[in-house]
Amino acid sequence: MRTRPLKVALLGCGVVGSQVVRLMTTHADDLAARIGAPLELAGVAVRRPDRVRDGIDPSLVTTDAEGLVTRGDIDVVVEVIGGVEPARTLIGRAFEHGAGVVTANKALLAQDGPALHAAAAEHGADLYYEAAVAGAIPLLRPLRESLAGDKVNRVLGIVNGTTNFILDRMESTGAGYGEALDEATALGYAEADPTADVEGFDAAAKAAILAGIAFHTRVRLDDVHREGIAEVTAADIASARRMGCTVKLLAICERAEDGRSVTARVHPAMIPLSHPLASVKGAYNAVFVEADSAGRLMFYGPGAGGAPTASAVLGDLVAVCRNKLGGGRGPGESAYSRLPVSPMGEVVTRYHISLDVVDKPGVLAQCAMVFADHGVSIDTVRQTGKDGEASLVVVTHRAPDAALSATVEALRGLDTVHDVASIMRVEGE
Amino acid sequence: MRTRPLKVALLGCGVVGSQVVRLMTTHADDLAARIGAPLELAGVAVRRPDRVRDGIDPSLVTTDAEGLVTRGDIDVVVEVIGGVEPARTLIGRAFEHGAGVVTANKALLAQDGPALHAAAAEHGADLYYEAAVAGAIPLLRPLRESLAGDKVNRVLGIVNGTTNFILDRMESTGAGYGEALDEATALGYAEADPTADVEGFDAAAKAAILAGIAFHTRVRLDDVHREGIAEVTAADIASARRMGCTVKLLAICERAEDGRSVTARVHPAMIPLSHPLASVKGAYNAVFVEADSAGRLMFYGPGAGGAPTASAVLGDLVAVCRNKLGGGRGPGESAYSRLPVSPMGEVVTRYHISLDVVDKPGVLAQCAMVFADHGVSIDTVRQTGKDGEASLVVVTHRAPDAALSATVEALRGLDTVHDVASIMRVEGE
Structure with missing residues (x-):
């Protein structure tokens, strides 16, 4: 094993970032064995350096994220700040300085994925983002790699835990939307401003990413038809139940039957109780993938949360480090098919x-x-x-x-x- | 894109091999775009060359498998003969001649995985075998890569479709074991000699592979406790139903609570009807993975069949080809933890x-x-x-x-x- 460590810069140290540090620390020996070299946390960029952060050497903490990613000795940048800026600029600077990037930033990828991929390719760097969609569930890697020899026709899933929790509570208690949302907020499943979740923006960003990878094309966030769950009523859910269905907020990406276009959409829908997605409860996520030869596959697991998301980040971190040591590079953007996105x-x-x-x-x-x-x-x-x-x-x-x-x-x-x-x-x- | 093709040698052209050829042919343009170079089927080694094989140029067909893998210009060998010999020798020869190997051979991997991995490493070659466990379901890649930064504690799954079909029929029709086996044979779900399936040998080989990868250790086939389904009676299934359970043949790999040893076993077991594995019907497979940080993940899909298995083979083929072009190599064996396997x-x-x-x-x-x-x-x-x-x-x-x-x-x-x-x-x- 190589003894010189691979240096990791962490951008952001909130719910996910602190778990990334915890895993890097508690699994240090295992990670070193799996990668072939130890990992070293080289710096942590935060907005509020005065907050106490358990297990992090204070000398590593900085407010100068730009300085951290450009200092020249960083092998991998882990970006878990979220939002478009400054994440976009920092990731670009990381590539320029030879670092690979692992990010959980679905909003940025849905908006600027092609530009990020192009920048990574230009600098021969890796860009991995398994954690951006469906938390800990291995989904992007299977789509990008395991199904690379197949033709995916459909991706259909529950990719937002907040809305799934709310709909689940409406179904099990008969509560209205407002009441269930209040409960989700009180329990920490919904944020103070729940717009991104309940209006479907979060799921739409994930649908754009999934459709792009599944169909080897580009799907912009604006291409995704989006309806949230705020209009779903207790009567809708009761009506669904009468016809043997339940109501879920689904992200659905489909290839047209003639194969010449694709669609991507997020909206509440009734699905039969016999469908495996119907039994996905609470804040869990699950995604169905239908491929020509593989048939129907399902991936299920925790869709969010600090530790599950950090698990996905660490998986990518190990991959980028293995690539670094091996002199190779993981698969880049595969958008050669340039399929038009049809309207709703x-x-x-x-x-x-x-x-x-x-x-x-x-x-x-x-x-x-x-x-x-x-x-x-x-x-x-x-x-x-x-x-x-x-x-x-x-x-x-x-x-x-x-x-x-x-x-x-x-x-x-x-x-x-x-x-x-x-x-x-x-x-x- | 590179125009010089990557040359693929196919060993075996039965149910899976013929589907591999079909996918390589029908998806040729897509595969070239995804890999960055076209694929060329350079030869097909079979035992009975006189059989008509649709879509295969007869000049490519040979009975000289050894000659094919050692001719010097082969980039990737796809081994879908099955069984230990001559597959083992041919794979070894392929590595010696610089080829990467994709195989679906669970029996060989369960028996000789460490030696195969060592040979691959010695020659800087790739060894991929997603299709060996759970058919089309992406499972080994998620375990080897997506969860590489996490600690897997348990793998529990239905990994043999034949026995799941039989138990499912016993449950739904009240039939006895013999009657359900006859039905499975008549429908092609069970082979003429069903021993490998019904006695749990097939599932045990998969359990050995899964345990080794999940726990970064070595688990031999002999380490796996094995009981088949031939003793399961209609009364057992009725009794399971009375306590809100169903009977499944499970492969279970566990890390001991103190983390210092592991176990692997295959046997029929009752599981609660509320458990997601309980609703896995017919010839489908599903595997639960429990990890420290990721939590509980489930992977579900077709566990066998020519086209699903070929889909998994093609995913690996694309990966090996991408590695070849990029000058890198995929993850090798990760068995550093050397954990003892405890008895049943x-x-x-x-x-x-x-x-x-x-x-x-x-x-x-x-x-x-x-x-x-x-x-x-x-x-x-x-x-x-x-x-x-x-x-x-x-x-x-x-x-x-x-x-x-x-x-x-x-x-x-x-x-x-x-x-x-x-x-x-x-x-x-």
Whole structure:
């Protein structure tokens, strides 16, 4: 084994960063054996150096992140600050100074992945980011490497633990969205400003990264259709349950059937209780991958948290160090297929629609005609009525999302339809 | 991209090999883009060259496997013959001639993994074998790489599709073992001689490989405690169901609590229906991995079959080719921790025991005393009786397997115990 250590610079020492230090310390001997050389924590850049940090030599702590990554002797930079800046600039500077980079920064990768990959390639450096998607679950490495000889057609998963916790509580307690969100906040599953999670921004960033890797193309954050869970009601969940389904916030990346385009979207959807994703509870994540030859694979585990995320960071750190010692470089960006990303309207899916209608003969027929006029075939209709009001619950067959949206608009225009009480896509069949 | 192709020699062209050729042909452009150079099928060694092989240029087919791997221009040898010889010799010759090797050969790896790894290292060559365990499921790469910075404590999984199919049929139809085996044979899920599957040899080879990688040590096939499913009865499965469990053939690799030894075993066990492995049906495989920091991860997918196995082979082929082009080498054997493998008697587990006993007062107390004498604590006892015969079903708390075995022996010696009708371990809690 080489005795000269590989020097690691850590940017950020919060929930994840402190766990990275803990693992580097407690597993030092194992890491050295696995890498072939010891690791040395060469510096830790933080914003607030006065905070006490257990187990970190105070002389390593600095507020000068730029100085740390450019000092010239750093082998690997671990970036766990999050957010676009200053992370982007610091990662670029790290590459310029010959360091490999391990990051958990999904927002930055979803926004600037191609530029980061290009910078890494230019300087012959590694860029690894397993921790950016689905926490500790090995997902990007299997997609990038294990399935490198296959054709992935679909990635469908629960990639945000906060929203999964909220939907799970709504389902198990009958609570409304607001109440479940309050509980998630109180328990630390939701942040004080939960927007990034509940509005689907976090999941959309992950969907962009997953779609790019799975289909060997580029998918920008703006290409991902995004709907959050704030509009999901207790009635939606009860309705899902009646049809043997549950409601999950899903990230779905699909290759079109003709193979010439892809789609990426994040929205709440009903999935059958028999689907393996239906039993993913609490803050866990799980992702289905469907490939031509491998078939249906599922990856399941903790989607967030300091220790699980640090585990993924350390796995990447070991890989970058092994590459450094071996003189090689891990796989770079693979975006050769340059597939266009189709808009949401071209996604083919199913709808579950609840309508409040006038309770008189012929209304069902009138509504059914609207579906037919838009080329949308109905799978099932359930009609219930009382006191002159009736409710129609329609589940469609697969149709383009644009046709489904137009159907809903036309239904809203009928005199006999008082309200379109809820609309939700049905997935996972 | 480099235009000079990387030359691939294929050893074996059966169910898996023919799918490897299919994928290399149909995905040729994608593979070239992902690798950075085209692949060329340079030769296919088979035993029966007269068989028609779709899509393979007859001039590539040879019976001289040795000549193929030693001709000097081969970059990667894909070995899908199976069995120990001639595969072992051919792989050794491939390394000597500078080729990297991709193999799906679990029997050879479980028996001679260390020697193969040493030969690969000596010649600076790659040895990859994702397809050897759990078919298409990315499992070895996550263990070797994604979890390289973590401490794996347990691997628990369903790694043999044939036995899972049989147990699944016994559970869903109430059939006995023989009837379910016949069905599996008729449907092609079991081979004409099903010994390797039903007696647990196949799963034991996989357990040895998994334990070695997970714990960075060496576990020989002989170190793996092995029991097959031939003794599992319809009554066992009914009894499991009564206690909210199902019966699965599990491969279980564990690190002892003090971290100083490991165990590896394959046997049928009851697991709670609420456990994610309980819902793994038919010929699917699934593996749980428990790590200090990552927590509980699960990997699920098709465990066998030509196309899924070929998908795993191709992923490795791409990796070896990328390494060749980059001048590096993938991770070699990591067995530095040299942990002893403890015998089955030291495994700590739980037992489910059904006893046929005389129906008279005091028998339960007498049996309970036997458990207590051996230091085995009882979790639950269920007693049912009719016509002077009674049945006791005992579920124990966790205890060393040796203590549980001794308890069963002592119970057999009691006059009041007519028969120990079934014994099964309880796992997954």
